[in-house]
Structures are given as structure tokens and as C-alpha cells.
Amino acid sequence: MQAEIIAVGTEILLGQVVDTNSAFIARELAGAGIEVYYHSLVGDNADRLTGVVKQARSRSDLVVISGGLGPTKDDLTKQTVAHLLGVKLVENEAAMTKIKNHFATTGKPLTPNNRLQALYLAGSQPLKNSTGMAVGAFYQAPDDEADMLLLPGPPSEMQPMMTHEAVPALRAAYQRHEYLTSRVLRFFGIGESQLTTKLGDLIEHQTNPTIASYAKRNEVTLRLTASTTGSAEAQTLLDQMTATIKERVGDYLYGYGDDNSLANVVVQRLIDQHLTITGAESLTAGEFQSxxxxxxxxxxxxxxxxVTYxxxxxxxxxxxxxxIIDNDGVVSEATAKEMAERSRKLLDTDLALSFTGVAGPDSLEGQPAGTVWLGLAQRGQAPQAKLMHFAGTRGDIRMRSVLTGLDWLRRLIPAAK
Amino acid sequence: MQAEIIAVGTEILLGQVVDTNSAFIARELAGAGIEVYYHSLVGDNADRLTGVVKQARSRSDLVVISGGLGPTKDDLTKQTVAHLLGVKLVENEAAMTKIKNHFATTGKPLTPNNRLQALYLAGSQPLKNSTGMAVGAFYQAPDDEADMLLLPGPPSEMQPMMTHEAVPALRAAYQRHEYLTSRVLRFFGIGESQLTTKLGDLIEHQTNPTIASYAKRNEVTLRLTASTTGSAEAQTLLDQMTATIKERVGDYLYGYGDDNSLANVVVQRLIDQHLTITGAESLTAGEFQSxxxxxxxxxxxxxxxxVTYxxxxxxxxxxxxxxIIDNDGVVSEATAKEMAERSRKLLDTDLALSFTGVAGPDSLEGQPAGTVWLGLAQRGQAPQAKLMHFAGTRGDIRMRSVLTGLDWLRRLIPAAK
Structure with a gap:
């Protein structure tokens, strides 16, 4: 079972709008156990759309198209696909009723082109549009030919239709017993090449779950994906692989999930452990606190x-x-410790982080851009400091400083059981 | 002259990351007078990438690929294209020097796979990566065969390489006699539909320069593009259209250029006018200062x-x-004024901005999320405050607060002549 995704629209072809539909559709298909090998994108042009759809049907079992179902003369998808398949377009009664009601409510005139939005491929399953008017369609082709799924272009219409109408139709049609379940592991302080080297044999021999690494800005994520018939089995497979990975690189693993961040993990731990914190920031100028x-x-x-810039x-x-400023300089161990300890005392917190260093582009006190001292004060203990050397732009150096400070806190504060 | 764009990466194929590169590349190609008819997207798979590149070369004059130039074994683009073209990969000395320096600076070991990032297609023009390590390439094929442009996948590396290295190389190679010259106008405080309504007739009748609007996060930009044979002629056309636009919406125009920002404009004006500034931040927690x-x-x-959270x-x-806190509350005109004036006096600056309000998701003092008071103190004047109501997430409300404060400063401080 292999699918491909086509996005249609001149505004996305020209780059005036970024296509987010194809990514959403790919994720939903993966969740339904359907693999995707290609995405394509064409403008509102019947010839080129015909060419792309023909090619897609020649190499895939299912072709999913988003865009071009609307009322304007640029919207050609239904007409083009109907012509290619040799089927007619017929009116969907429910969609037509919705269109009529909409125009009655708003008091605007119902122009003929708006009726086009109620048309769908004859012989297909119409897909309800809960947030708009253009009806979608799931067309199961005879014999070995590729099936077609037609979705509207606006993400606010496409997403609910894909999730609530199309995916159930696909599951029913293809009787998918295997489900894909994913888990994202997030790492800080280790590069992608170093991480994948340490996990080389696991990645080499991956089967179930699969392991995919991705380098994001200042962090690396691993996505584990298990294919199973039940969720308990999936969790077991994911737990086992997570444990193996943690044995090797657990020190750098800061958390789980698509929407997580180092700041989120640290703040949750502070809240859980009832630890208060403040900051004194020079080069980062408030970025840690923000x-x-x-x-x-x-x-x-x-x-x-x-903010002590x-x-x-x-x-x-x-x-x-x-x-201290005169003898040691502001980019120094002594200043970092003083900044942390004095800010902690002034606000009577349990912890304080300080940041002093050279954000660049120019050097400071003879030290090159990227030289950063971090200070950490803890109630009842002597303050500590550590020296880092970061590369990159002014923005990179500041962000890297903040993340390194957050990671220091993560390693200091245990996770709640 | 017809180009097509290919994005490579399993994480974008699976929809885990949205491909923004193809849209960026399409816009840059349009600016260089090069039309795009197709985008495609494949995973990190040599066979399918080969198939897609072959097809693209059969129907286009230029094929632009982003992604797959990195150090991991998933990164196959250079190797695949080299094999397809029958050319070797050779080491770029400048890129190799940069890689060695990076690892020397950070003290991390230089693993062999990192050396791969310095390889480029023999016979091509190497393209410098100013923000990363993987070198790009512009390959001009013999005879009528399609040329190839290879770019890195991370947007932070791809974008500067495309704009500053690839586009000049393409212009030089294809000797575009008609040059497109663009000017970007940046607006804050007006929505895209309002802006385009006010400029409706100009947009309707656009010929030279053309006018394209883009709604970005919290701002709108207009790109004017003049097509001329000389740069003086282009500047005249752009100046005339800019003047017409300023007559109608100049109040919202804060600056020019692709890489500009409201913060940049304000800081330059502060520097030019020798005005010092501080801030006192509650809901924004350091974001203004950062x-x-x-x-x-x-x-x-x-x-x-x-940061007075x-x-x-x-x-x-x-x-x-x-x-004041007891009688007026912290989300109040009185508190905003006190925060601004007291911070200004404590640091003896010419100006101070304060931010106090409800970032959400919960309400505060009975006021809903999005209620924000901004305070402004100026040396020798009574402090002022204004009340705003912002919609959106916690992040939106905080960012919108900071930008509104910056815009207040922009309107206060005249630009240098």
C-alpha cells in the first residue's frame, strides 16, 4: 500500500504561500499505516496537473490531492481528474443544501460558480466539509488502478475532512490492521552525527520500531515508530528501544514529545520540586528569563x-x-559567580543562573565572540561557574548560552517520579 | 528558462517537518526572472531521488535541490547527483578549513563523516555556506542538458546561500538582460486585507513595478519588483511607487529590506539620536530587552x-x-507608569518602556488574557501609558506586546536625515 500526495495551487507553486497540507496529509496517512513515497506540487494548470496525476497513478496505489475544489475558475482539480478517469461529476445533495443555506443566511446572491463546490466524482464516496462548502471525494478505482482522494485546499477545511472523513474511509477500504505509533526523544548537547554514530548499529538494523534522526536548531530528535496491531504491543516495542538508547546516550536525553522543549522540562521540574529561580543576564539580555x-x-x-548588559x-x-570588574573583567569566573549569587540573594530564590560573555560580532576584553561564562548559585552552597566556547552568529551564541544554562539546571534537578 | 524544485528528506516526506525551502526558492527564482512549474519531494532514498531528478532534468532547464548535503548516511543528494551526471565529488578547500576550525573551536572530535560536507560536484561552482558547513554547488551541464543547483536543507543555511551565492551565480550564468530589482516595504499595525484594500487600484493595475503582499507573523510586507535594463531606471520606478504607497499607508511603514525588523529600526534610531533606554517587564519577562x-x-x-514578573x-x-498594587492592581495604568518611570530613574536613561498585563492562558485580577498596559517614560516628561487588547496564544500576546512597544518608540523617535 503506497500513496503519494499532490498539492495544487499557483500561489504555493510561486512560494507566496507555504504548503502545509502535504505534511499534514503525510502524517495522517502514516497514522493509518499507509506509506508515502512522493509529494508533488503544481499550479492551477490542467495540462500539468493531468501529467502529474497520470504519473502518480502509474506508480502508487492511492493518490491524494489537496486544492482546486473551490468556486473560482482557477479551481480545476475535480474537472481534470474526472476527465482523466472518464467519470462524470454529479451533485452532492447534502453539500448543495449547505451552500444554499449559507447564502440564504448571509443574504449574498448564490452565483452559479458556487454550485460547482457541490460536485463530486460519480461513483466515489463524497466527503463532508464541516468547515467549508467544497465537498471532497474518495474514489476507489476498478481493478488494479490507483484510488483517488480529493481534498479542499484551505487547511481549515482540509484538516478536519482528512482526519474525520477521509482516514476512516481509507481504513475501512484497505482494512488496515497494522497501526503506526510514534515516540519522539529529544536530545541536547550532542550533535546529530555523534548521536547517530553512537546508535549506528541500531539505526543500521532498524525494523520495528524504525528510528529516524533529525537535527533541529540546537537539538537533535529521534523518532521511533512501531508498526503493530495493538497499542500495548506498540508501547512495549517503544519502551524496549527507548531503554536501549538511554543506556548509550541517556545523559543527553532531556525529554519526549513533538511539542516539548528544554525550557518546558526545566520549568516543570522547578514547579514539581518547589524550587524558585532568578537570573542575571549580560550577553543574553533577558533571553533566559523570557x-x-x-x-x-x-x-x-x-x-x-x-538584565545587566x-x-x-x-x-x-x-x-x-x-x-572584581577591574581585576577579573566582566567575562570571568568571578563576575559570573557574583552575578548569580547576588541576584539570588536580592530576590531570595533557591537558584539563580547568570550569563556573561561575548555575543559578538566584536571581541570584548580581548576575548573572542562565543566566550561565555555561566554562573549557578544555589541556596546554602558556594556559587559555581563554567566556561563555554560557542560558534555561530550573535543569535546562535545567545541562544546556545540560554540552552546550556537550562541543561545545567536539568542535570541538577531530578525529574519527579 | 524553466526551473523545478526538489526537496529531499524523509522527515519532510513523512510530514514531521513542513518544507518551507521550496517556497523560499520559488520566490528567489521568480525574483531572478526564472519560472517554476513543478515542485517535488522525496525521502532520503537514492533510487527514488534518481528517478525524480531524471524526470526533472527531462522537462526543465534548471533543477534546484535542497536537502541531503549533511554528514549522516541519510544524506545522499551529492552522491546521487554525481552518479547520475557521471562526475566526481571533490573537496572544497574553504569548506574544509571552516569544518576544521569549527571542531577546533568547540573542542569536539572531527569525525570522518563531517568531512563529507566539504565535497561538491567536480566542474561546478562551489557555493559558500555562511551559516553552516555543507558546501553548495551550481553545476552548468554541457549542451542542452539541465543545470543543477544543490543547496543544504536547514533553512538557516539554505536561505543565505540561495540569496547571496546562488542567485548571483544564476544571474551571471543566464545573462538575464532584464533585471528584476526588488524593494521590500515593511508594515506594522495594519492587516494584509486592510493594506491591500487601501492599495486596491495599485495592485489591480500593477505592471512595472509589480506589487506582492505577504502576511508574515505580526507584520505585512510588500515586495515591489521592477523589471528594467538598468539600475537607475529601476530605482526611479521603485521610488515613484514607494512615494504613492507612503501617501496612503506611510504611517504603518516602519522600514525596508528583507532582513530588517522593527527592533533593528528602533535600535538604529536610538543610536543615531544618542538616546539611552531601559525596560521593566512583567508579562514579557525579558522579551523586550532580549x-x-x-x-x-x-x-x-x-x-x-x-524583569519584574x-x-x-x-x-x-x-x-x-x-x-498602588493593592488599589490599582498590577495590570493598570498606574502600575505601567510607575514601572517605566522608576526603571528609567534607577538606570538614569532617557527612555524606558514597561509591560504589564495578562499573557494567559488564565485571566488575572479579573482581566482576560491579552489585556496589556504599556508604559513609556521620557526624561523631563510625565510618564504615559496605553491599554491594548491582544488575541492569540501566550506567545502571540507577549510578542505583540513587545512589537507594539517598539512601534511606539519608532513613532516617537524621528529617523535620522
Whole structure:
């Protein structure tokens, strides 16, 4: 069972709009156990659309098209596919009623082109559009020919139709007993090449679950995907592979899930452990505090803190002695420790992180861009500091500083059981 | 001259990541006067990639591929294309030097697979990667065969390479006599539909320059594109259209250029006018300061400031009287003014902005998420405040608050002549 996805629309061909439909459809198909090998994209042009659909039908069992079901003269998908398949377009009564009601409610005139949205391929299963007017269609072709799934282009219409109408129709038609279940593992502090080298044999011999690595900005994720007939079996397979991976690179594994982040993990642990935190930021200029401030619920553990960009702010706001700045410099172990400890005391928190360094592009105190001292203060303990050397742009160096600080906290604060 | 675009990567094929590269490349090609008729997308699979590239070369004059230039064994693009073209891969010295320097700086081991990133197609023009390590390539094929352009997959690497390396190479190779010259106008505080309505007749009758609007996150841009044989003629056309547009919506126009931002415009004006600034942030938790802190040179005008997330920090760090917090609440005109004026005085700056409001998802003091007071203090003047109501997620509300504050500053501080 092999599918391919075609997006139709001149505005996406020209790059004026990014096609998010194909990615959504691919994920939904994967969840239904249907593999996708190709995506294509063409403009609102009947000849080129015909060519792309013909080719897709020649190499796949199912062709999914989004876009071109609307009322304007650019919308050619239904007409083109009907012509190619040699079937007629017929009116869907439910869709026509919805269109009539819409125009009656809004008081606008029902123009003939709006009636086009109620047409679908004869012999296909019409798919209800809960958020718009253009009806979709699932066409099961005779013999070995490829089936066709036609969806509207606007994501707000396509997504509910795909999830609630098309996927159940596909599952019923193809009697998919195998389900795909995914788990995402998130890593910080290890590069993709190093991670995949350490897991080389697992990746080489992957079968079930499969393992896919992906390098994101400043982190790497692994997606494990199990194909099973039941969810308990899937969880077992995923748990076993997760345990194997953790044995090798668990130190860098900070969390799970598509929407997770290091800041989210750290803030949840602070909340769980009732630990309060503040920050004193020089080169990061508030980015650490803004990052933890983006997590809902952080107010329980974060009262606020200090942005001490200039030396005078380090002195005026935190009281860092001028002799430390003069003797050690601001990019120094001593300054990092003082910034952390003094901000912690001023706001009476359990923890404080400090950031002082060279964001670039110019060097500072003779130290090159990317030189960063991080300080950590803990109630009842002597402050610590560590020196990092980051590469990249000013933005990279600042973000990397923040993430390294968050990772220091993650390693310090145990996860709740 | 007809091009097509291929994106390579299993994570985009499966829909785990949305392909934004093809849209970006399509826009850049349009700017260089090159038409695009097809986009395709395949996974990290040599056979299917070969098939797609063969087909693309059979129907187009230029094939642009993004993705698959990295160091892992999934990265197959260069090897596959080299095999298909019958050319070798050779090492680019500049890229290899950059790779060696990176690993020397970070102290991580240089594994053999990282050396792969310095390889490019023999006989092609190597394209520098200013933000990463994988070198790109522009290959001009003999006779009538299709040329190839190979770009890295990460958008942060692909975009600068496409704009600054590939487009000039394409222009030079194809000797485009008619040059397209673009100017981007950036607007804040007006929606795309409102903007295009106000400019409706200009957009309707556009010929030269053309006008294209794009709704970005929290701003709208207009791209004017003039097609001329000389640059003076282009500037005249663009200047005339810009003047016409400014007459109608100039109030919302904050700047020009692809890489510009409201923060950049404001920081440049502060520097030009020798005005210093600080901030006191509650709901934004440092995002305003972090945003201006991201602009190189900001140290001349920004000493630092305050993150006063909890009420106690507003009292302890700024000295906001408890009676104001008790009587007016923290989401109030009085608190916004006090935060701005007290932070300004503490750091003795010319200006200060404050942010206090409800980031959500929960309401606060009986006020719904999105209720935000901004305060502005100026040396020698009474502080001001204004009330905003923003929609969206917690992140949207915070970002919108910061941008509204920056726009307030932009309207206050005149541009240098």
C-alpha cells in the first residue's frame, strides 16, 4: 500500500504561500499505516496537473490531492481528474443544501460558480466539509488502478475532512490492521552525527520500531515508530528501544514529545520540586528569563530578575564590586559567580543562573565572540561557574548560552517520579 | 528558462517537518526572472531521488535541490547527483578549513563523516555556506542538458546561500538582460486585507513595478519588483511607487529590506539620536530587552533593566508602592507608569518602556488574557501609558506586546536625515 500526495495551487507553486497540507496529509496517512513515497506540487494548470496525476497513478496505489475544489475558475482539480478517469461529476445533495443555506443566511446572491463546490466524482464516496462548502471525494478505482482522494485546499477545511472523513474511509477500504505509533526523544548537547554514530548499529538494523534522526536548531530528535496491531504491543516495542538508547546516550536525553522543549522540562521540574529561580543576564539580555517566562505556570517559581548588559548595571543593580570588574573583567569566573549569587540573594530564590560573555560580532576584553561564562548559585552552597566556547552568529551564541544554562539546571534537578 | 524544485528528506516526506525551502526558492527564482512549474519531494532514498531528478532534468532547464548535503548516511543528494551526471565529488578547500576550525573551536572530535560536507560536484561552482558547513554547488551541464543547483536543507543555511551565492551565480550564468530589482516595504499595525484594500487600484493595475503582499507573523510586507535594463531606471520606478504607497499607508511603514525588523529600526534610531533606554517587564519577562539586545551595537544605548514578573519583584526591585498594587492592581495604568518611570530613574536613561498585563492562558485580577498596559517614560516628561487588547496564544500576546512597544518608540523617535 503506497500513496503519494499532490498539492495544487499557483500561489504555493510561486512560494507566496507555504504548503502545509502535504505534511499534514503525510502524517495522517502514516497514522493509518499507509506509506508515502512522493509529494508533488503544481499550479492551477490542467495540462500539468493531468501529467502529474497520470504519473502518480502509474506508480502508487492511492493518490491524494489537496486544492482546486473551490468556486473560482482557477479551481480545476475535480474537472481534470474526472476527465482523466472518464467519470462524470454529479451533485452532492447534502453539500448543495449547505451552500444554499449559507447564502440564504448571509443574504449574498448564490452565483452559479458556487454550485460547482457541490460536485463530486460519480461513483466515489463524497466527503463532508464541516468547515467549508467544497465537498471532497474518495474514489476507489476498478481493478488494479490507483484510488483517488480529493481534498479542499484551505487547511481549515482540509484538516478536519482528512482526519474525520477521509482516514476512516481509507481504513475501512484497505482494512488496515497494522497501526503506526510514534515516540519522539529529544536530545541536547550532542550533535546529530555523534548521536547517530553512537546508535549506528541500531539505526543500521532498524525494523520495528524504525528510528529516524533529525537535527533541529540546537537539538537533535529521534523518532521511533512501531508498526503493530495493538497499542500495548506498540508501547512495549517503544519502551524496549527507548531503554536501549538511554543506556548509550541517556545523559543527553532531556525529554519526549513533538511539542516539548528544554525550557518546558526545566520549568516543570522547578514547579514539581518547589524550587524558585532568578537570573542575571549580560550577553543574553533577558533571553533566559523570557524563555522560562514563556512556559505557563512559571509564576509559581520565577519572581523576575536582572538584565545587566552594561558594566554599570552590574554594579548599580547587583552591587558587583568595581574591583572584581577591574581585576577579573566582566567575562570571568568571578563576575559570573557574583552575578548569580547576588541576584539570588536580592530576590531570595533557591537558584539563580547568570550569563556573561561575548555575543559578538566584536571581541570584548580581548576575548573572542562565543566566550561565555555561566554562573549557578544555589541556596546554602558556594556559587559555581563554567566556561563555554560557542560558534555561530550573535543569535546562535545567545541562544546556545540560554540552552546550556537550562541543561545545567536539568542535570541538577531530578525529574519527579 | 524553466526551473523545478526538489526537496529531499524523509522527515519532510513523512510530514514531521513542513518544507518551507521550496517556497523560499520559488520566490528567489521568480525574483531572478526564472519560472517554476513543478515542485517535488522525496525521502532520503537514492533510487527514488534518481528517478525524480531524471524526470526533472527531462522537462526543465534548471533543477534546484535542497536537502541531503549533511554528514549522516541519510544524506545522499551529492552522491546521487554525481552518479547520475557521471562526475566526481571533490573537496572544497574553504569548506574544509571552516569544518576544521569549527571542531577546533568547540573542542569536539572531527569525525570522518563531517568531512563529507566539504565535497561538491567536480566542474561546478562551489557555493559558500555562511551559516553552516555543507558546501553548495551550481553545476552548468554541457549542451542542452539541465543545470543543477544543490543547496543544504536547514533553512538557516539554505536561505543565505540561495540569496547571496546562488542567485548571483544564476544571474551571471543566464545573462538575464532584464533585471528584476526588488524593494521590500515593511508594515506594522495594519492587516494584509486592510493594506491591500487601501492599495486596491495599485495592485489591480500593477505592471512595472509589480506589487506582492505577504502576511508574515505580526507584520505585512510588500515586495515591489521592477523589471528594467538598468539600475537607475529601476530605482526611479521603485521610488515613484514607494512615494504613492507612503501617501496612503506611510504611517504603518516602519522600514525596508528583507532582513530588517522593527527592533533593528528602533535600535538604529536610538543610536543615531544618542538616546539611552531601559525596560521593566512583567508579562514579557525579558522579551523586550532580549529583542533589542539581539541587535549589534545596542550596548551604546542599553545598560540593562528589570524583569519584574511577580508583584514582589515590582516592589523589591523597582520600589512600586504596595498601595498602588493593592488599589490599582498590577495590570493598570498606574502600575505601567510607575514601572517605566522608576526603571528609567534607577538606570538614569532617557527612555524606558514597561509591560504589564495578562499573557494567559488564565485571566488575572479579573482581566482576560491579552489585556496589556504599556508604559513609556521620557526624561523631563510625565510618564504615559496605553491599554491594548491582544488575541492569540501566550506567545502571540507577549510578542505583540513587545512589537507594539517598539512601534511606539519608532513613532516617537524621528529617523535620522
Amino acid at each position: 524563555t522560562i517566562g514563556s512556559i505557563p505556570g512559571v509564576s509559581a517559581v520565577f519572581p523576575g530578575g536582572f 552594561a558594566n554599570r548595571a552590574k554594579h548599580d543593580l547587583l552591587g558587583i564590586p568595581q574591583r | 529583542t533589542i539586545g539581539s541587535i549589534p551595537g545596542v550596548s551604546a544605548v542599553f545598560p540593562g533593566g528589570f 511577580a508583584n514582589r519583584a515590582k516592589h523589591d526591585l523597582l520600589g512600586i508602592p504596595q498601595r
